[in-house]
Amino acid sequence: MPPPETTTKPPFSSPLRGGTEGWKSELAGAIRSGEELIDILALPESLREGARRSAEGFPVVVPRSYLARMEVGNPRDPLVLQVLP
Numbered sequence: 001m002p003p004p005e006t007t008t009k010p011p012f013s014s015p016l017r018g019g020t021e022g023w024k025s026e027l028a029g030a031i032r033s034g035e036e037l038i039d040i041l042a043l044p045e046s047l048r049e050g051a052r053r054s055a056e057g058f059p060v061v062v063p064r065s066y067l068a069r070m071e072v073g074n075p076r077d078p079l080v081l082q083v084l085p
Helices: 020-028 034-040 045-057
Strands: none
Touching (some): 034 045
Protein backbone atom coordinates (compact mmCIF):
# COMPACT_ATOMS: atom_id res chain seq x y z
CA MET A 1 0.00 0.00 0.00
CA PRO A 2 1.53 3.36 -1.01
CA PRO A 3 1.93 6.06 1.64
CA PRO A 4 -0.70 8.80 1.69
CA GLU A 5 0.05 11.75 -0.51
CA THR A 6 1.64 14.67 1.23
CA THR A 7 0.74 18.20 0.46
CA THR A 8 2.79 21.35 0.55
CA LYS A 9 -0.21 23.54 1.26
CA PRO A 10 -0.11 25.30 4.62
CA PRO A 11 -2.85 24.51 7.13
CA PHE A 12 -6.07 26.46 6.65
CA SER A 13 -5.30 27.19 3.03
CA SER A 14 -8.16 28.77 1.14
CA PRO A 15 -8.49 31.27 -1.67
CA LEU A 16 -8.47 34.02 0.95
CA ARG A 17 -5.64 32.67 3.10
CA GLY A 18 -3.58 30.59 0.70
CA GLY A 19 -1.54 33.39 -0.81
CA THR A 20 -1.28 37.08 -1.34
CA GLU A 21 -3.31 37.17 -4.55
CA GLY A 22 -6.49 35.86 -2.88
CA TRP A 23 -6.85 38.61 -0.32
CA LYS A 24 -5.62 41.28 -2.72
CA SER A 25 -8.24 40.44 -5.31
CA GLU A 26 -10.87 40.14 -2.57
CA LEU A 27 -10.10 43.71 -1.42
CA ALA A 28 -9.81 45.03 -4.96
CA GLY A 29 -13.34 43.84 -5.73
CA ALA A 30 -14.85 44.96 -2.42
CA ILE A 31 -17.90 47.21 -2.18
CA ARG A 32 -16.70 50.62 -1.00
CA SER A 33 -19.93 52.55 -0.71
CA GLY A 34 -22.91 52.15 1.57
CA GLU A 35 -25.11 53.34 -1.27
CA GLU A 36 -23.80 50.61 -3.56
CA LEU A 37 -24.42 48.05 -0.82
CA ILE A 38 -28.01 49.31 -0.43
CA ASP A 39 -28.54 48.95 -4.19
CA ILE A 40 -27.04 45.46 -4.42
CA LEU A 41 -28.97 44.15 -1.42
CA ALA A 42 -32.23 45.90 -2.37
CA LEU A 43 -32.41 47.55 1.04
CA PRO A 44 -34.89 50.32 1.92
CA GLU A 45 -34.12 53.81 0.61
CA SER A 46 -34.52 55.10 4.17
CA LEU A 47 -31.02 53.73 4.94
CA ARG A 48 -29.34 55.82 2.25
CA GLU A 49 -28.91 59.08 4.19
CA GLY A 50 -27.49 57.29 7.25
CA ALA A 51 -25.07 55.39 5.01
CA ARG A 52 -23.87 58.67 3.47
CA ARG A 53 -23.34 60.31 6.86
CA SER A 54 -21.55 57.35 8.40
CA ALA A 55 -19.22 57.03 5.38
CA GLU A 56 -17.79 60.45 6.23
CA GLY A 57 -16.16 59.05 9.36
CA PHE A 58 -16.10 55.32 8.73
CA PRO A 59 -15.13 53.92 5.33
CA VAL A 60 -17.17 51.04 3.95
CA VAL A 61 -15.21 48.02 2.72
CA VAL A 62 -17.30 44.89 2.14
CA PRO A 63 -15.56 41.98 0.40
CA ARG A 64 -17.83 40.12 -2.00
CA SER A 65 -17.40 36.88 -0.04
CA TYR A 66 -18.89 38.69 2.99
CA LEU A 67 -21.59 40.28 0.84
CA ALA A 68 -22.61 36.81 -0.41
CA ARG A 69 -23.56 35.85 3.15
CA MET A 70 -25.95 38.80 3.58
CA GLU A 71 -29.68 38.36 3.12
CA VAL A 72 -31.07 40.41 0.24
CA GLY A 73 -33.80 42.83 1.30
CA ASN A 74 -33.22 42.41 5.05
CA PRO A 75 -31.96 45.60 6.72
CA ARG A 76 -31.90 43.74 10.07
CA ASP A 77 -29.53 41.03 8.82
CA PRO A 78 -26.75 40.83 11.44
CA LEU A 79 -24.04 41.05 8.77
CA VAL A 80 -25.63 44.14 7.22
CA LEU A 81 -25.77 45.74 10.66
CA GLN A 82 -22.00 45.28 10.94
CA VAL A 83 -21.40 47.70 8.05
CA LEU A 84 -24.45 50.00 7.83
CA PRO A 85 -25.93 52.15 10.60
